[in-house]
Amino acid sequence: MTHVWREILAAAGAFGACSAMAYYVLCMAGAATFRKMGRRALPPAHTLPPLSILKPLKGTDPGMLESFRSHCVQDYPEYEVIFGVSDPHDPAVPLVEQLQKEFPGRAIRLVVCRQVLGTNMKVSNLIQMLPQARYEHIVVNDSDIRVPHEYLRRLMAGFSPGSRRGGAGERRADIGLVTCLYRGEARRTLGSKLEALGISTEFHAGVLAARRLEGGIRFALGSSLAFTRAALNAIGGFRPLVDYLADDYELGARIAAAGYQVELSTVVVDTYLPAYSLPEFFRHQLRWARSTRHSRQWGWAGVGLTFALPWSVLAVLGAGGAPWSWGMLALALAMRVLVALVVGWGVLRDRQVLRYLFLLPLREFAGLAVWIGSYTGHTVDWRGDEFVLKDGKLLRSGELAIGGD
Structure with missing residues (x-):
């Protein structure tokens, strides 16, 4: 040289x-x-609106039943939990049925989403689950998320008027969506440990840097998406997202673009990672990277x-x-x-x-x-299928060949 x-x-x-x-x-x-935000005082129970939790499912995740249970023992006055599957024989169905037996006093329902409305089956299911939800406030989180006892109360604290940003004399935007950070619980494999380390020290460092640089966040994280129907309706509902891989990002970005504020809650949730081999780790990381x-x-x-x-x-x-x-x-x-x-x-x-x-x-x-x-x-590998990304949307190879969008 x-x-x-x-x-x-x-x-x-x-x-x-x-x-x-x-x-x-x-x-x-x-x-x-x-960190200066600290832990906000939890809102009094009588001020908390009823809400619907939507959890689209496909297959099982590590510790799934225990994660489901954490949603059923919340310190929150009134809420319902709605699970959605596209296949009535999905292996997650028996877990939901067991949950219904364990918590007979909790409103827990299972929706079979028979229509395929786009390439993102999670969003396709959400479109079909939403009409079953009874309440104005909606919470969506991934199937592998485990939450603390005060999760819903702390999440909903993000909608309080004190969370709104804006200087003196400025109209403060309504809060349309609240999201939160998460930890990844690693298994014993090297790939799983690298994934967990990246989540806590790399990915969330970037989220906090973006929040500081932009004076807030204009996207959302799939660990928790709490929003109002009004905010969702302002962006045309879930349907415009049905072909996007990064549906959580798109939801937050579109709600922010519609004039609402997106708030980052101080509550932190957990996700239980698979035992990734190194090739599986790199495939998962590559999917996320190309999506971003x-x-x-x-x-x-x-x-x-x-x-x-x-x-x-x-x-x-x-x-x-x-x-x-x-x-x-x-x-x-x-x-x-x-x-x-x-x-x-x-x-x-x-x-x-x-x-x-x-x-x-x-x-x-x-x-x-x-x-x-x-x-x-x-190309990205997602849930065992291979897709091509075009402008953030998931296309099957055949669709790309004929110019489908």
């Missing part, structure tokens, strides 16, 4: 590392801003400059191990660990972060590899 090329590599590595470390500062500032690239093209382009460790290693190699490059690598590692602790432990209270902190460098290199891989194609 010529001297000129080594200098180019060193300069590129230094630029990337410095950009990433500046981003880390933004992440920590975002975490500090979020299609949803936030310019924002995703900058993600490549958020991995300080790989860029610092490049600087060390390009600089031939010069002292300044080793100093940069040490600083990058220290700041990356600090972000992991501030967000993963300080905000999410995820004890796994301490346990798996030694995997952080591997997670960094995997993250950069996934980011690069997101630009190498448009």
